Amino acid sequence: MDLDLVFLGTSGSVPTARRGPAATLVRRGGERMLVDCGEGTQRQLLRSGVGLVELPEVFITHYHADHYLGLPGMLKTFTLRGRELPMTVYGPPGLRDLFGSLQRIFGKLSFPLELVELRPGEALERGDYRVVPFEVDHGARGQGYALVEEPRPGRFDLEAARALGVPEGPLFGALQRGEAVQAGGASVHPEQVLGPPRPGRKVVISGDTRPARSVLEAANEADVLVHDATFATEERERAHETGHSTAAEAAELARVAAVRMLVLTHLSNRYFGPEIVREARAVFRETVVPKDFDIIDVRFPERGGPRLFKGGALGSQEEAEAHDGDGSSSDRGRPHGGGGDPDDPRLRGDPVGARGGGRTPSDGTRG
DSSP states (O other), X not given: OOEEEEEEEOXXXXXXXXXXXSEEEEEETTEEEEEOOOTTHHHHHHHSSSOSOOOSEEEOOBOSGGGTTTHHHHHHHHHHTTOOSOEEEEESTTHXXXXXXXXXXXXXXXXXXEEEEOOTTOOEEOSSEEEEEEEOOSSSSBEEEEEEEOOBOOOBOHHHHHXXXXXXXXXXXXXXXXXXXXXXTEEEOHHHHBOSOBOOOEEEEOOSOOSOHHHHHHTTTOSEEEEEOOBOGGGHHHHHHTTOOBHHHHHHHHHHHTOSEEEEEOBOXXXXXXXXXXXXXXXXXXXXXXXXXXXXXXXXXXXXOOEEEETGGGTOOXXXXXXXXXXXXXXXXXXXXXXXXXXXXXXXXXXXXXXOOOOOOOSSSOO
């Protein structure tokens, strides 16, 4: 079963020339789940190879505008296209009040829209996986989401099955599904031919948060942790005042949680990426800082674990290993859009513009 993350928006609070506000598409097999929907998300989907598909589910982490402002326009577009497929939007308590206000913007819809308010721990069971909301520390009422797969059957021992007289074919499949079969006049049970159960994958998306024990517990031994890294360490005090984390703090949490890959997003537009990944990798080596349209392929551990494809959603499947490079692109730290925090009094509310570069070769992260 394929599992990946498509990063549609990786900026914090405001868009830049190269990064949109928060939006991450989770794809598992044929399922699609959008986590947050910042301003311009539908255009990011249209620009990508994914396209503006009729998403069945959207999960909102909290109700700051940069995490939901893209929803009204997307809902209106779906209606103008005559969509009939139902949609469900999940979020913390307060979701219905929010949509009571937003409805004046998107008006009457052509499809059923269900609003589901979730609290931390109220898991959505999906058969072989579940979506678990967990508490974060952001000041505003908010939560992260963990996609947790059920354990998988152990490895099938072909030689043991043959020795027990099980013919190749449908009976092999039945044993792998955990069913006993009849072979050679005797019962053969799954535990006779299967190794110990193997863990499923776990993907954790924190949304905006200070470093928090609840996030640490949710992320324990996750394959991928997507974590807030709005600031670098020199702005630690500001990060905590505004309910965010520094890159080093996110890396320390990932190290203690023993995750396989740390993915840092929600960057303040004063940063270009390389400084964030360098700070984090000094604490936790397996860190990447994706740009919009990058993809994380969440492979099973025995197949190599998670890996980053730079520009993968634009059709440029260029693989970048987490440990390669220092996070800078081929122009070594030149600005790639945005620059300056509009809330920073030192900039007097005027973000500094920067000119973006072209697609860059693979070196581990994007700036």
